[in-house]
Amino acid sequence: EEAAHGQIVAQLQGTLGTEAALAIEQAVAQSRIEESGVLPTILGFIALVIGATTVFAQMQFSLNTIWGVRAKPNSNSALIFIKNRLLSLTVVLSIGFILLVSLVLGVVLRGMLDATNDLLPFASLLTTTAESLISLAMVALLFATIFKVLPDVVLRWQDVFIGAVVTAVLFTIGRSVITIYLAYTATASTYGAAGSVVMILLWVYYSSLILLFGAAFTRSLLLRRGRPLVPRNSAVLVKHELL
Template sequence: MSNSKNPIVKKGLQLFNFLKKTYQAWDSTDPFARSAIIAYYTLFSLPSLLMIITSIASYFVGAEAVQGRIHTEIERFISKDVALAIEDMIGNVTLENDNWITLIISIAALIYGATGVFFQMKITMNLIWNVTEKKQNFKRMLINRAIAFGMVLVLGFMLLVAFVVTLGLNLLTEYLGQYAPEITIVFAEILRLLISFIFITGLFAAMFKILPDVIMSYRTTFLGASITAVLFLIGESLLGYYFTSSNPASVYGGAASIVLILLWVNYTCLILFFGAQITVQYALIKRHKIIPNKHAKLAHSDEMAALNEKKKKLDQDRRNALRLLNNPEEAPKKKKS
C-alpha cells in the first residue's frame, strides 16, 4: 500500500498543511508587535483592572479572600515577587474622595484604564478575523469601551465562580482524604487541572465571542477556545520552567517584576493569537458560517468592490473594441480641418 493511501499518513499531511497555513496566517498579522503593544497597555491597565475585578468578587466573598486568590494564581503563573508587586498595585488604587466631581472623574479614569488592554485586543481580534469597523467615531469608541468593560465584568464573575468551585474542591478533598489520602491527592490534582482547563476555556470562549466584530456559532467558538486553552496550559508550564530556570528578569534589578509581567503577557498573547488563528482556519476548512456583525465589514470589501468595478469597465471596453473591429463603419469619423 502506498503512503498516499495510508490514512495515518494522509491525516498527518493534512494536519501539517493545516498548521502550516495557520502559522502563515498568524505570522502575517505581525503577532510579536501586537503582543508587545498589549503587554504595554496591560502594565498600565493592571491596577485598575484588578481593582474592579476584586471589587466585584469581594462583594460576595470578601476582599481578603479574593486578593489571596489573585495572589496565589499570579504566584503560580509567574512568580512570588510579581504577585507581591501586583498586590501593592491593587492597594495603591483608591477611589475615596469627598469631592463627588473628582470621584466621578476617578471612576471614569479607572474604567478607561481597565478596558485599555481589551480594547487593544479587540483591534487585533478583528485583524485575525479579517474584519474592520464600518464607522470609527466617538460613539463607536464608547461602544468598544463598553464591550471591553463587559470583558472586565466577565473576568470578575469567572473569578468568583473559580473561587467558589475551588472552595468546594478543598472541602471535598479534605473529606475524602480521611478515607483514602493517597488516592485523594491524585484525584485532587486531576480535578484542579480539569477545573483550570474549563475556566480558561470559558475565558477564551468569552473573548472569541465578545471581542471580534463577527457572528459565529458556539460550536466554533468553544472548539477554538478549547484548543487555545490546551496551548495555554502547555505554554504556562514551559514559561514557568523558563522563568524559574533562566530568570530572564534578573539583570533588571528593581524593575524585574515589571519585566516579568511584560514577558508573561507578551508570550500569553502570542499563544492566544495563534489559538484564534486556529479557530479561523478550522472554520474556513469546515465551512462554518462566520460573518461580520452589523458594525463591521470584511476588511478588503472596499478594495474588492473597486476591483469588480474596474473589471466591469475593462469588460465593457473589450466588448466595445470587438464591436468596432467587426463593424468599422461605427467608428467615430475624424472631422476635416
C-alpha cells in the same frame, strides 16, 4: 482578609504560574495607598476602567484584522466609541465573573477533598488534578468568551469551542514552560527591582501570541468547515486579509 488574599494568590498561581502571580502580588502591594478616601477610590476605579477597556478595544482591533473585517465608516464616531468601550467593559466584567466562579469552585473543591482526606487514599493527587482541570476549563471559557464577543463577526459558541480549548491547552503548556524557565534562571536578580515588571511583560507577550494564534486557528477551522464569514451589522469584510 488574609484567607481571601491567600486564595486569590493561589488561584493566580494556578492560572498564570507562580512567578507571574508573585510579580502581580508585589506590584499590587507596592501600589497600595495607605490613606484611603473617596476621591482616590473613584480615581483608581476610573483609571482601572479606562485601562482595561483600552486593552480590550485594542484586542478587538487585532481580532478584527485576523478575521478580515473592520467597522463601517460612520459619521457618529463618538457613539461607536462609547459602544465599543461598553462592549470592552462587558468583556472585562464577564472575565472577572468567570475568575470569581473559578476561585469559588477551587475553594469548595479543596474543602470537600480535604474533608475526605482520611477516606480517599489519593486525596492530594485528586485535589491537584481537579484544580488543574478546573483551571483549564476556566481558561478555555475565557478564550471562548473573547473569541465570540470581541470580533465583529457573527459566531456561535460551537464555532469557537475547539479553538478555545486548543488555545487553553497551549496557554497552560506555555505557562508551565515559562514558570520552569523563570524558576531556574536569575531573571529577577539580573534586572533587580524591575525583575517583576520583566516577568509580567514576558507573560503578557506570550499570552498575546497565544491569543492571536488561537483566533487564527479558529478562523481557519471555520473556513475548513465551509462556514462563510458573516460580519455584524456594524462591520464589513475587507478584501485585504491577514491570512
